[in-house]
Amino acid sequence: MSRPGEELLSQALAGDTAAFGALVRSHQRAVYSLALRMLSDPQQAEDLAQEVFLRLYRNLSSVGSVAHLSFWLRKVTLNGAIDRLRRERRYQAVPLEQAEDISGDTADTDPLLERRLRSLLRQLAPAPRAVLLLRYQEDLDPTEIARTLGMSINTVKSHLKRSLALLRERIGEIA
């Protein structure tokens, strides 16, 4: 049975590596998914996600609570991904065939449309892409997104509105 987050955090702070491992396990899904959807490269995403947890290990004392831990992880992951994308100047589309590797768990939805949506998401610039991920993957409201990305709420709303309009238009073109 998994231990409660706060207890794990305090045990990890006390130097319990197993507790830190449990913390990693409970947050790796969110961190890796954000990295993956930002970078569109499973290997790079894994490298970035591991780096994020290494930074967490080094800065564990500055993370006071589990609520702040989630905020911290999202912020560091997205900033790290945006930095990498800026360094490599690559946010062009990845061919659809490669999208197979980065799909989520299968469910009774339209897999082709989902692939197309993920592909369209990769065509967005890093900042609006991060906004969409926090909204629809992490289920955050615009205020929380603004706080995580250090943007104004109006900028977040504007990114959401424009990105959704663009996706709707492109999806419409296909259909």
Next chain:
Amino acid sequence: MSDDLEKRLRAALRPVDPGESFTRGVLERIGSEQAQPRWGTRRTRLRWVSAALAASILLAGVVAHQWQAQRTRRGLDARRQLLEALTVTSHKLDIAYRVVNDQDDNTTASDPDDRT
């Protein structure tokens, strides 16, 4: 339409688990980082070099300031000594002048034939 797109986006962006090997990888990286010597990582070395450089610059500044202060103090001492020496010399010359003058006055007063 908007709700439908949002629903589809949520479905398309379902989180993906990187698997159990991911946690192992993180813990291994932490282990290898801890196994490195104190001077091991590049970042640590860079931090130490920066700190040493800053300390050296600070020390050089303090030494230069002290050297300059000592130099000024020595200059002021030399000036004071010179002024003292000049004062003593001037005083001695004054005494000698007065002695010579007194002798001349006495010689003139004791020889009445010299008067015209």
